[in-house]
Amino acid sequence: xxxxxxxxxxxxxxxxxxxxxxxxxxxxxxxxxxxxxxxxxxxxxxxxxxxxxxxxxxxxxxxxxxxxxxxxxxxxxxxxxxxxxxxxxxxxxxxxxxxxxxxxxxxxxxxxxxxxx
Amino acid sequence: xxxxxxxxxxxxxxxxxxxxxxxxxxxxxxxxxxxxxxxxxxxxxxxxxxxxxxxxxxxxxxxxxxxxxxxxxxxxxxxxxxxxxxxxxxxxxxxxxxxxxxxxxxxxxxxxxxxxxxxxxxxxxxxxxxxxxxxxxxxxxxxxxxxxxxxxxxxxxxxxxxxxxxxxxxxxxxxxxxxxxxxxxxxxxxxxxxxxxxxxxxxxxxxxxxxxxxxxxxxxxxxxxxxxxxxxxxxxxxxxxxxxxxxxxxxxxxxxxxxxxxxxxxxxxxxxxxxxxxxxxxxxxxxxxxxxxxxxxxxxxxxxxxxxxxxxxxxxxxxxxxxxxxxxxxxxxxxxx
Numbered sequence: 001x002x003x004x005x006x007x008x009x010x011x012x013x014x015x016x017x018x019x020x021x022x023x024x025x026x027x028x029x030x031x032x033x034x035x036x037x038x039x040x041x042x043x044x045x046x047x048x049x050x051x052x053x054x055x056x057x058x059x060x061x062x063x064x065x066x067x068x069x070x071x072x073x074x075x076x077x078x079x080x081x082x083x084x085x086x087x088x089x090x091x092x093x094x095x096x097x098x099x100x101x102x103x104x105x106x107x108x109x110x111x112x113x114x115x116x117x
Numbered sequence: 118x119x120x121x122x123x124x125x126x127x128x129x130x131x132x133x134x135x136x137x138x139x140x141x142x143x144x145x146x147x148x149x150x151x152x153x154x155x156x157x158x159x160x161x162x163x164x165x166x167x168x169x170x171x172x173x174x175x176x177x178x179x180x181x182x183x184x185x186x187x188x189x190x191x192x193x194x195x196x197x198x199x200x201x202x203x204x205x206x207x208x209x210x211x212x213x214x215x216x217x218x219x220x221x222x223x224x225x226x227x228x229x230x231x232x233x234x235x236x237x238x239x240x241x242x243x244x245x246x247x248x249x250x251x252x253x254x255x256x257x258x259x260x261x262x263x264x265x266x267x268x269x270x271x272x273x274x275x276x277x278x279x280x281x282x283x284x285x286x287x288x289x290x291x292x293x294x295x296x297x298x299x300x301x302x303x304x305x306x307x308x309x310x311x312x313x314x315x316x317x318x319x320x321x322x323x324x325x326x327x328x329x330x331x332x333x334x335x336x337x338x339x340x341x342x343x344x345x346x347x348x349x350x351x352x353x354x355x356x357x358x359x360x361x362x363x364x365x366x367x368x369x370x371x372x373x374x375x376x377x378x379x380x381x382x383x384x385x386x387x388x389x390x391x392x393x394x395x396x397x398x399x400x401x402x403x404x405x406x407x408x409x410x411x412x413x414x415x416x417x418x419x420x421x422x423x424x425x426x427x428x429x430x431x432x433x434x435x436x437x438x439x440x441x442x443x444x445x446x447x448x449x450x451x452x453x454x
Contacts, residue, residue: 047180051147054184058140065134069127069438111181 026105053106217300230333238341260335385441
């Protein structure tokens with residue numbers, strides 16, 4: 001059994017609650033880091049943390065697109081080559097979406113912290 | 118027949134890919150050390166002048182404003198002006214001039230790879246374990262193993278210096294002046310109706326295309342061989358032969374099309390790599406394409422040029438992959454179901 005549903009019908013989308021939680025974690029982490037760095041007199045704190053969040057978001061978005069575009073082929077290749085891997089397109093898409101939410105949360109958190117400051 | 122839904126889905130997927138690449142490029146450039154304003158102003162410029170440039174470029178705006186502005190401008194194909202290499206020139210103009218040079222090189226390189234690689238792969242498969250097969254495999258292995266920075270000068274030495282039959286560098290002889298219509302020098306020479314200029318352009322393009330195509334050819338022939346070997350062992354091939362069909366017709370009519378699917382994947386990926394990996398070939402043959410431009414832009418910190426070039430590469434790579442997907446569904450209509 002998969003955590004989010006039966007193993008036979010894996011959903012490629014994570015539950016909204018988990019997406020929201022990752023977004024919130026990213027936002028808080030981003031905001032806290034900016035504040036901490038700014039207190040430490042880092043003038044480029046917001047640019048640096050925002051860029052890190054953007055890097056996670058962009059890379060995860062590319063990972064998600066790759067999973068959608070080539071996931072089934074990769075899954076078939078794993079089966080064909082008998083790699084013993086349990087990598088699936090659905091799991092990859094879920095993981096990448098969660099990372100997207102985290103990165104986006106970070107970007108939004110930094111933006112809010114910067115705007116307030 | 119390709120289904121509209123399949124095509125639409127693939128087209129829509131271009132959006133997150135390009136957005137992802139744009140975001141990653143933006144993030145990396147902002148994480149890398151260096152101040153673009155200082156790069157533009159020069160090392161001896163006053164702090165006041167640097168601040169003024171920062172204000173003009175909007176580098177003092179909050180980072181989320183810069184990100185939003187970058188995305189909005191990118192949607193409108195506006196990547197700003199080059200900071201250093203072509204100071205003040207819009208990036209799109211620089212790319213419009215330089216990109217066809219690399220595209221032409223990649224197209225001819227890929228054509229060379231396909232024209233030689235596919236027949237060699239088929240020959241190698243149908244004559245498995247023969248002398249032809251062994252020679253083809255050794256040739257393919259050699260082609261994959263030889264780096265361009267070695268094969269390029271070697272070919273120049275043989276064909277240009279020793280045999281003196283081909284030019285060493287450039288895109289066309291300096292005797293000809295061709296108006297740029299498409300930017301592809303061979304096509305422009307043809308359009309101008311000057312046959313001598315066309316022959317000169319082809320001669321100049323031959324060695325770089327061969328160098329860039331050897332690797333592609335080696336990879337394609339290896340993939341074609343293994344794919345064809347798998348296909349010719351299938352029951353339907355045996356059935357076709359049992360019904361009295363000739364060996365050559367069976368291979369070409371029933372085997373070729375099915376064996377082509379993994380080869381098309383390699384061709385697509387290779388074409389993208391040829392576009393991005395033309396740096397060495399351009400350097401060796403002194404061709405002023407987009408590969409050298411990107412390396413120069415990175416080394417001098419010309420951010421807008423780097424962003425524009427990388428996004429163009431990413432967009433083209435995804436377009437090529439879209440073409441590969443469409444080709445799949447033409448070769449095997451079950452794929453788009």
